[in-house]
Amino acid sequence: MDGGVSSAQSSAQPRVVAGALSPEAVVEVEGVDVVRGEKFLLRAVDWTVRADERWVLLGPNGAGKTTLLQLASASMHPTRGRVTLLGETLGAVDVFELRPRIGLTSAVLGQRIAPAERVGDVVVSAGYSVVGRWRERYQVSDLTRAAMLMDQWGVAAIAHRPFGTLSEGERKRTQIARALMTDPELLLLDEPGAGLDLGGREDLVSRLTDLARDPYAPAQVLVTHHVEEIPADYTHALLLREGRVVAAGPAEQVLTAGALSETFGLRLTLHRAGGRLTARRAG
Numbered sequence: 001m002d003g004g005v006s007s008a009q010s011s012a013q014p015r016v017v018a019g020a021l022s023p024e025a026v027v028e029v030e031g032v033d034v035v036r037g038e039k040f041l042l043r044a045v046d047w048t049v050r051a052d053e054r055w056v057l058l059g060p061n062g063a064g065k066t067t068l069l070q071l072a073s074a075s076m077h078p079t080r081g082r083v084t085l086l087g088e089t090l091g092a093v094d095v096f097e098l099r100p101r102i103g104l105t106s107a108v109l110g111q112r113i114a115p116a117e118r119v120g121d122v123v124v125s126a127g128y129s130v131v132g133r134w135r136e137r138y139q140v141s142d143l144t145r146a147a148m149l150m151d152q153w154g155v156a157a158i159a160h161r162p163f164g165t166l167s168e169g170e171r172k173r174t175q176i177a178r179a180l181m182t183d184p185e186l187l188l189l190d191e192p193g194a195g196l197d198l199g200g201r202e203d204l205v206s207r208l209t210d211l212a213r214d215p216y217a218p219a220q221v222l223v224t225h226h227v228e229e230i231p232a233d234y235t236h237a238l239l240l241r242e243g244r245v246v247a248a249g250p251a252e253q254v255l256t257a258g259a260l261s262e263t264f265g266l267r268l269t270l271h272r273a274g275g276r277l278t279a280r281r282a283g
């Protein structure tokens, strides 16, 4: 790419240096309320994500997960409290400079992609913060990175297909490849498993597990309703209910039957196998 947002720089160092005392915080949410009219979408939320962490945000419909992700993607400001992203405090930074450093996938962003846009163009155009190729001229390094990412996310063979002809799983993987194109420091995935069949979900979880294990990969935050979609090796979890944090911290401490039952408002049993979870209604 010539000019515009810098993209395709590959890190020479892992994101987290082994032995470092405390990897830098990429997301810091302190005492945050988000209020619309009389309604608290989020209330008194504190949350810190560090560079080496992989978080899952879990909660029922309407819990505030997408709202929290909007704060973390610099798409929304808090009503009260402070949000610091990649060392920059919202309200004191140009969000248009911040956003290219954050990769985001969501159903809303997916709907903005023109059905006629080819997969390869959807991915490579991320460096310009535009959807679809227009008059940009890309450098070989951009095209090489896009090809590598399409291969990694299993869409290289369909690089010439229009986005509108893809299956839901192919769309989700194309969007993740696009989100990684700018080599972001933070990757936010809003319900990437929604609408996938069992095979599609397992394929996605397997690729997300590989990404979670990659020390060069950005900090990751995955939003889901289902514990079955949590990749093995996700390190942390935050449980939300009605805008409040029920529990947050290391995954093995937070993802318990008790905390999940409180979050979803029904008594659940939890089964662990191979680093993955399944949940069922108790009794």
Ligand SMILES: Nc1ncnc2c1ncn2[C@@H]1O[C@H](COP(=O)(O)OP(=O)(O)OP(=O)(O)O)[C@@H](O)[C@H]1O
Pocket: 036, 039, 041, 059, 060, 061, 062, 063, 064, 065, 066, 067, 068, 225
């Ligand atoms: N602008 C708004 N004004 C009033 N209420 C809103 C507004 N935006 C969102 N809400 C409400 O805030 C709550 C939290 O919404 P949010 O989308 O963050 O939840 P969520 O956990 O992502 O839900 P889902 O899992 O269904 O996607 C919902 O009850 C929603 O209806």
